[in-house]
Amino acid sequence: MSLESATLWAAAIVTLGVYTILYRENPISRIFEHIFVGLSAGYLIVFIWAQNLEGKWWKPMVHEGKWYWIFAPIVGLLFYFIYSRRLLWMARLVMGLFFGTASGYFFRQFFPIFSPQIYGCFKPLRADASIGWGDVILHNWLFVIILLTVLSYFFFAVPHEGRFGRNLGRSALLGRWFLMIAFGAMFAYTAMARISLFIGRVQFLLNDWLGSLIPWFAQRGT
């Protein structure tokens, strides 16, 4: 049996083994699940070493005389003092460093990510040379109505009583309907994605695996 053929068989057996979970929880699917997790972890370690640590840390430190890189793992190992009550403060030092860095990154990214979306909410509500009335009503008016009604749904400071409150309540109700439609669309996308993945595996089983045994299957559907 060639390596390619063995790979095909292994992939087919693993695929079918994992799908046995659809009937009920069983040791076969569990075994393959654990193999997958173990392989992924092993692959990650090898890849981090081969693609990052070896070139960026080991080579400069050992072969290029940049001895100060030895301090990098020492700083990293400080995390493990979380298991010592007496030396916990040393773990807190690096944690604080990481929290601070992460906060800095977040602040740096916040405005480039969100400000264009805020500007994008200000859409023209009248037709002009660049946009016709059809597009204004279909896109911009609809967008602004949905935006305002959904925002009103999350406006909890005013009780839905009195003239203003009752109108706010109606707007919030409409906003809730728009949210439900959006969630429905998102769920449909989720179903679509899951089915795509399933089709991908069935394509493999029929076209690649069975197709390697019976050529008729390899020619179908591609």
Next chain:
Amino acid sequence: MAGSHATFWQRIQQIPRYYIYLLLAAVVTWQILFPIALPILPSRVTQGVYDAIAAVPDDQLIIISTDWDASTQAETGPQTEAIIHACFQNGKRFAVMNLQPPMGVKLANDIAQRVAAEYGAEYGVDWCNWGYKYGFDNVLIALAKNIPKTIGDDFHGNPVTDLPMMEGVENIESVGLVIEITGLANVTELWIGLIQGVYGTPLAGAYTAVMVPSYYPFLDSGQLRGVLNGAKGAAEMEVLVKRPDRASAIMPVQSWAHMLIIALIIIGNLGYIFGRRRTTERPS
């Protein structure tokens, strides 16, 4: 309710789930073996990705960030392949790279090698693989300022400065487009927050269908030039590059599977409505 007095409408709400799985598997198998082809029309958002690739100036390169792995390969694999076809057909140089998960860079490398062979493209001249670079924010911030120093070695362990296509590539100004292909949330936000939003480098995305609704606001605001929407987006891109392949084969199967699910939802809801009506009508 599930006992001997259960009505027809109540019973159809109690169908064991593995019968539904079997039905779905039967429909999928039927359509893979005997497909009934349906037309695939490229959407505006897919066209946006293609146009963004075609618009990259010749002196700039494209970064294809392949942040996916085997678990989403049915969608992201064909997306990657169709995008690489579009790059080669438009004569654009590109670099594959990966932030997370690391398996993506190997899978994308295999695809790029296969597609490059079709066009007679040469590694290091027409395309290259920068490999898996761990560190998310740190990598992108450094990449923007100094690409050769940040990348260091390519996927094969050779210095990227030795590659002919890297001549003159210094910083993010040398990049004409970033295409993020992923099944992971929040990676695109890094590219937007640290690269597109800061330096104005055009950005396009290719996502699993689960993720796409979250990224429509980025399209509307102009932060993304286009998006490939799961296998559907990949199939549309295959149409644009005139290379129908796995994603195009998925689409008729997907359509029939969706019809089955819609039918099951309707039957389930009818069962719920009529089953409840019978229960309320029946004297206690």
